[in-house]
């Protein structure tokens with residue numbers, strides 16, 4: 008069944024503006040943690056030259072993505088696949104871009120570690136990992152809304168919580184990625200763009 012969430016409705020246009028600046032003209036996008044599928048339909052339509060592969064760990068999300076795709080998916084939107092970012096067995100072995108929106112704070116840290124390991128493994132040389140969400144940034148005053156959000160996440164699950172940008176970046180670097188851009192987004196979120204260097208081979 009098609010599910011609707013308010014966040015992807017709110018953030019899709021600001022995110023699209025950043026994606027328009029960084030996306031290649033052609034290639035494959037692996038979306039990790041597609042959620043309802045609203046982003047997948049919207050972004051696949053916005054980038055008809057890209058093949059869009061939605062995924063999620065949650066079976067109900069996979070059903071919702073499939074339902075969105077059946078109703079209004081453009082031809083470049085592929086059927087959703089189950090993918091747990093924290094594991095080393097992804098159903099996709101190559102991608103030019105990985106998009107991950109609002110996942111790492113609402114999942115154990117192992118999911119962020121797995122995401123970086125997977126990005127190092129599957130991204131093509133020069134490929135991008137684009138992440139969106141709330142972060143704590145060293146040396147920057149934290150917005151009260153992000154402190155409250157962090158507390159509410161930890162109350163729901165002690166393994167969840169807003170992540171430190173520095174820790175996320177260190178994890179990305181461990182797998183051969185370089186942080187290329189950090190863009191301030193509405194509501195104290197960030198878009199963070201990592202790149203696998205063009206001369207890089209696969210990493211573990």
Ligand SMILES: C[S@@+](CC[C@H](N)C(=O)[O-])C[C@H]1O[C@@H](n2cnc3c(N)ncnc32)[C@H](O)[C@@H]1O
Pocket residue numbers: 012014015039040041042043046063064065068090091092093107108109110113114118
């Ligand atoms: C807040 S929702 C965001 C969904 C979507 N990206 C969006 O912006 O609307 C978080 C999503 O992360 C997924 N998720 C959590 N842990 C995951 C993991 N280890 N691997 C893949 N997806 C995961 C959840 O199933 C959920 O769909």
